[in-house]
Amino acid sequence: MRTRTEHDRPTPAPPLPDLLAEWVTAGLISPDQARAVGEHEARRATAPGGPAPGGPVPGPPAEGSLVVEALGYLGGIIMLVGALLLGSLFWADLPTGVRLLLIALAACALVAAGVAVPERLGDAAARLRSVLWALAVAATGAFMVVFTSDVLDRQDESSLLVVGPCTAAVAAVLWWRRPTWLQQLALLVPVVLTAIGVGFQIGGTDSSWPGGMVWIAATVWAAAAWAGWLRPRVTGVPLGGLVATFGGLSIDNDLGIALALGTAVALVVLALYERSLPWLGVAAVAVLQSTPRAAVAWFPGRLSAALTLIVTGGLLVAAAVWVARHQGGPTALSEPGRPRNGTGGRPEGRPPVRD
Known part of the structure; x- marks a missing residue:
């Protein structure tokens, strides 16, 4: 009978910290993701009945993630349609302060919803959070439009110098928290609006x-x-x-x-x-x-x-x-x-x- 030699034995997998460092260096994951994975695995290892060190790590339930993501998108679309219908009925009769309050609440709710998306959903969580935060940037822009037109009484091109920078500030914070392509696009739009406003101020006609x-x-x-x-x-x-x-x-x-x-x-x-x-x-x-x-x-x-x-x-x-x-x-x-x-x-x- 042939006995197992040293060459027949499988090579042990490197420790998790070494793997995470290698993946970060290769650009496969970000440092924040590596830190989150390390903390998650540490909690699993110390939890009662947790997997043995080096054991297989089950991935997130793909079907559950997709269902949550789809429900999140569907719910957001339904809420948006309802808000548009409600606005078309009563928006003209609402005082300016109430309009600003409603838009601000919507923006804050979208940011909070993005924060509340659980990390265990993996890529689905990242996509859903990006969409929610992009909508939050859009709501911020709507708030600034109402503020500049109804409160500051600036309805010409100069309003872009208020709407653009303020919206870009919120978008920059969200992009800094999660630098995804959608957050990047949500930041680029108000930056372009600001540039247009500056151009009008410099060039006039x-x-x-x-x-x-x-x-x-x-x-x-x-x-x-x-x-x-x-x-x-x-x-x-x-x-x-x-x-x-x-x-x-x-x-x-x-x-x-x-x-x-x-x-x-x-x-x-x-x-x-x-x-x-x-x-x-x-x-x-x-x-x-x-x-x-x-x-x-x-x-x-x-x-x-x-x-x-x-x-x-x-x-x-x-x-x-x-x-x-x-x-x-x-x-x-x-x-x-x-x-x-x-x-x-x-x-x-x-x-x-x-x-």
């Missing part, structure tokens, strides 16, 4: 300033996401680039066209550098929005416009094929910003950015 300020704000946003300051990086860069492209297109002169086209090209370059098809898809939208405008303005005539679109489309197809062929190789990225070739695709000595 000059319609180029709002678009220019949007382009500046969105470009800074994309750069901050690229540097890892605005998580998740994988959505921050393309969101900022796409908004910057539309901001440039809203400037009614050649400078705006150049800014939009340059931003679109920069997005394509970044997508190729990161070998990311999602980024390339967003870049394609930016290119398809800016290239026809540039072709019509700089190369008048049907033939030149048609040739410009054909060349642009061909380049996008070639870029997509290149990314697809190199994405699965040994140096490919599973996600933009993830390490490749052991250095994260960045110069030696620069630490990898964690989303």
Whole structure:
């Protein structure tokens, strides 16, 4: 009979703290998630009848999570429809103070509901919390609109300088607590509104300033996401680039066209550098929005416009094929910003950015 040797024995799994540290380093989970997992496992190990150390860890009940998530969305939609019906019946007759109180209560209730979502639901909890907190940001914006129009009596573009920053402050706190893509989007919207308000204040009747300020704000946003300051990086860069492209297109002169086209090209370059098809898809939208405008303005005539679109489309197809062929190789990225070739695709000595 063959006896078991040392080589036949299964390799023991590393301790949980080492695994968590490795996962955080690899960018699979965030430090907060690692801390939560460690605390949860510590409680399970010390609880009566808990699993033995190193034993199998059952995952969350997927079906229960999906049911809770679906009920949460359905309940939120029903409440929203009911609130809209109630508002259409009595909103005009309510005093301003009562309107503000109702909106503030709705915003606070949405934030509290997001906090109350249990962590044990896993990804479903994260999605449900993101939706609730995004709605809370929208309610905050509605509160500020009513406040500026009915209390401050500011109903022109200057109201954006109140609505935008105040809403962005609430959105920034929620994004800081849970930096998901939806919280990031909820923060970007009031930032753009603030930039538009600043543009109107600076330019007055000059319609180029709002678009220019949007382009500046969105470009800074994309750069901050690229540097890892605005998580998740994988959505921050393309969101900022796409908004910057539309901001440039809203400037009614050649400078705006150049800014939009340059931003679109920069997005394509970044997508190729990161070998990311999602980024390339967003870049394609930016290119398809800016290239026809540039072709019509700089190369008048049907033939030149048609040739410009054909060349642009061909380049996008070639870029997509290149990314697809190199994405699965040994140096490919599973996600933009993830390490490749052991250095994260960045110069030696620069630490990898964690989303």
